[in-house]
Amino acid sequence: MTGLPAASPSVSHEPLFLRACRRQPVERTPVWIMRQAGRYLPEYRALREEHDFLTACRTPELACEITLQPVKRLGVDAAILFSDILVPLPGMGVEVAFEPAPVLERSIRSAEDVAGLRTPEAAEATGFVLEAIGLLRRELPEQVPLIGFAGAPFTVATYLIEGGGSRSFAATKEMLFAAPDLAHELLGKCTVTLASYLAEQVAAGAQAVMLFDTWAGMLGPRDYEEFARPYAWRVLNAASQVASLEGAPPTLYYAGESAGYLELCAAVGADVVGVDWRIGLDEARRRLGDTVAVQGNLDPGVLLGPRERIRERVAAVLREARALELGGEPGSTAAAPGHIFNLGHGILPATPPEHAEALVAFVRELSSPGGA
Ligand code: CP3
Numbered sequence: 001m002t003g004l005p006a007a008s009p010s011v012s013h014e015p016l017f018l019r020a021c022r023r024q025p026v027e028r029t030p031v032w033i034m035r036q037a038g039r040y041l042p043e044y045r046a047l048r049e050e051h052d053f054l055t056a057c058r059t060p061e062l063a064c065e066i067t068l069q070p071v072k073r074l075g076v077d078a079a080i081l082f083s084d085i086l087v088p089l090p091g092m093g094v095e096v097a098f099e100p101a102p103v104l105e106r107s108i109r110s111a112e113d114v115a116g117l118r119t120p121e122a123a124e125a126t127g128f129v130l131e132a133i134g135l136l137r138r139e140l141p142e143q144v145p146l147i148g149f150a151g152a153p154f155t156v157a158t159y160l161i162e163g164g165g166s167r168s169f170a171a172t173k174e175m176l177f178a179a180p181d182l183a184h185e186l187l188g189k190c191t192v193t194l195a196s197y198l199a200e201q202v203a204a205g206a207q208a209v210m211l212f213d214t215w216a217g218m219l220g221p222r223d224y225e226e227f228a229r230p231y232a233w234r235v236l237n238a239a240s241q242v243a244s245l246e247g248a249p250p251t252l253y254y255a256g257e258s259a260g261y262l263e264l265c266a267a268v269g270a271d272v273v274g275v276d277w278r279i280g281l282d283e284a285r286r287r288l289g290d291t292v293a294v295q296g297n298l299d300p301g302v303l304l305g306p307r308e309r310i311r312e313r314v315a316a317v318l319r320e321a322r323a324l325e326l327g328g329e330p331g332s333t334a335a336a337p338g339h340i341f342n343l344g345h346g347i348l349p350a351t352p353p354e355h356a357e358a359l360v361a362f363v364r365e366l367s368s369p370g371g372a
Pocket of ligand 1: 086098345
C-alpha cells in the first residue's frame with residue numbers, strides 16, 4: 001500500500017448518476033429534470049425580476065445560485081450548469097438577445113458571413129462559465145455531480161443561419177442543399193468553438209457533459225449522417241479526452257424527436273442517449289443495444305396532471321426501463337441498470353413546482369428495493 005487513497009474495488013461511493021451513466025449497479029434510479037432551473041420555479045422568477053437572463057448567465061455567483069435552486073428544492077441526483085446553448089455565440093462575433101426566445105443580431109448565410117465568424121478559446125470568450133463551475137464544485141454536495149453542456153454544432157448552426165428559432169428551418173435547409181460546402185465550413189467553425197467550450201468545462205470541474213442536438217430531428221437519416229452526427233461526435237470526443245483526477249467524464253447526447261433515427265444517435269458515441277416520449281424505453285433499449293445508458297423519457301406534459309397520474313406514469317417509465325433486463329420480475333419498477341430518469345424534453349414553465357417535487361419523490365420511492 002502507498003500513502004495514496006486506495007482505489008475502492010466497489011464503486012458504491014460514486015454518485016448514483018455517474019454510476020448509472022457507466023451502466024454500473026445502482027440501489028435506485030437516479031433522477032434529474034431537463035431545464036430544472038427555470039421559469040416554473042418561483043425562486044428563479046424572483047431572481048429574474050432583478051437580473052436579466054444573460055446577466056444571470058454571465059455572473060458566476062448568480063449562475064451558481066440558480067443552478068443550486070432545483071438541487072435544494074427537488075433533491076435531484078445531478079445539477080446542470082445554469083447557462084444556455086447560445087452563450088458561446090457572442091464570442092464567435094454574433095450577439096444574442098433573449099425575449100425570452102433567442103433573437104440574434106444578424107444571421108449567417110453567405111460565404112462572407114461564415115468567413116467572418118471567430119472560433120474563440122473558451123477561457124477567453126466564456127471565462128464566466130468556467131468560474132461558475134469552480135464555484136459550484138465547492139457548493140454542491142458530493143453526491144450531486146455537475147453536468148456541463150453545450151449545443152451540438154448542427155443545432156447551434158441552425159440558430160446562426162435562421163437568426164433565431166424557426167419552425168420550417170427553410171434558410172438552414174437552403175444552405176444544406178444549395179451550398180453544402182458552406183454548411184460544412186460553418187459546422188466546422190461551430191465544432192471548433194464548441195469542442196473548446198465543452199472541454200474547458202471538464203477541465204474546470206464538470207463531472208459529466210451533455211450535448212443538446214434539439215433540432216437534429218428535422219433532418220432525414222441521410223442528412224443527419226452528413227450534417228449532424230460527425231460534428232457532435234467531434235465535440236464529445238474532445239470533451240472526453242480531457243484528463244481529470246476523476247477520469248473521463250461520462251458523455252450524454254440528446255437529439256430532439258430522435259425516435260426515427262435512434263440507432264444513428266447511438267453512433268455519436270456518447271455513454272448515455274436521451275430518449276423522448278415518442279418511443280417506449282423498452283423499444284429504445286432494443287434498438288440502442290446494451291452498450292449505452294438511456295435517459296428519459298416522461299412526457300413533460302404529465303407534470304401538468306394530478307399527482308396520481310404522475311405516480312402512475314413514473315411507474316410505467318420505470319417498468320419499461322426494466323422490461324428487457326434479464327431476470328427482472330415482470331412488472332417491477334425496481335431500478336434498471338443503465339437508466340437515468342428524466343423528462344423527454346425540458347420541463348414546461350406552467351408546471352406546478354410541487355409536481356416536480358412529487359416526480360423526484362416517486363422515482364426515489366418506486367425504484368428503491370421493495371418500492372413497488
Ligand atoms: O436547467 C437547465 O436545464 C440549465 C439551463 C439551460 C437553459 N437552456 C436555460 C434557459 C439549458 C440546458 C438550456 C438549453 C437550451 N437552450 C436548448 C437545448 C435544450 C432544449 O430545450 O431542447 C435550446 C434549444 C436552447 C435555446 C433557448 N434558450 C430557447 C429556445 C429559449 C427560449 C424559450 C425557452 O425554452 O425558455 C431559451 C431561453 C432560456 N434558456 C431560458 C432558460 C431558463 C428562459 C429565459 C428566461 O428566464 O426568460
